Amino acid sequence: SIAILLYLARKFKTPDHWYPSDLQKRARVDEYLSWQHINIRGKGSKLFLTKWLLPLVTGQPLSAEKLEGVTEELNVVLKQFEEKFLGDKPFIAGNEISLADLVALVELMQ
Template sequence: MGLELYLDLLSQPCRSIYIFARSNNIPFEFKHVELMKASVIGKTSAIVSGLARQPGTGQHRTEEFRKVNILMKVPALKDGSFTLAESIAILLYLARKFKTPDHWYPSDLQKRARVDEYLSWQHVNIRGKGSKLFLTKVLLPLLTGQPLPPEKLESVTEELNIVLNQFEEKFLQDKPFIAGSEVSLADLVALVELMQPVGAGYDLFEERPKLAEWRRQVEEAVGKQLFQEAHEGILNAKSLTADKIAPELLEHFKHQLLKQAS
């Protein structure tokens, strides 16, 4: 049995893995896990954490998926009898097993350290703040039926802009890419995360020319058409309506969103 990747492209980490595998011609079977469907998920923090977490309990695919990832989260990998969770671990496994070009995860000690540094920093910064803006601007009004208070949007936007400044000043600086002159896993993960607030209608690249040029170069490196294909769903997120979410999940999502957005 060949490589299987369990993904939902509404999830940032899933999109990173999908783009990396496709860009490097890694053969895999795409196992689509639909985070919005009650037939796949029960209790879940998927939406709350930026559409990136877990299928849940009590549904027809649970036991099948539990054999792949006992934590019941996506992304997940199955390679024969070997299974693996966590997006960064999966990306590194794919890079090593399929001997992808060195620039993705450089053999040079210091370049690799730059990639590791960003991947260690990004979880609560770029991902955390980008996901918070997405859930606040798109999902909170949808699930509560109430307009978003302007001061709330201003607050979460400012939080995101603080980490964007840090990203430009600390990680990007005056280089084309995070690790130097070539694209790496750090760039791919970073850009995919930044597309989450773009999907919410916040064009964070508009007034940041350095960031916009970096985005252009990353998209060119992985393939612009592939990048757009992977982001088609999230870029249409503003058209999401409550009837597209399983009814039994709405109250759970609403409670979790209100708690995290407070």
């Protein structure tokens, strides 16, 4: 969980790049950590539920239109992630990896 990651970063005084002391960089990490819950996780979960779980539970096939709509919702937030959070940077908070990047990696791999 994000709360656990933040707790560990603060308690064990991890290298600064994980959860930056610079307020602008930290705000960027915090912004992504808040944003991803509703966006990447939310839309990714919706796609999973719609494509796999609903047909399994109901025994009814999914319409192509419904799947296309839910897939497009995820594509929109993935584009936002790329444009808003990455841009031309290698990592979300700049040039070094942070907790935001770890969370993004986990969400995108799921």
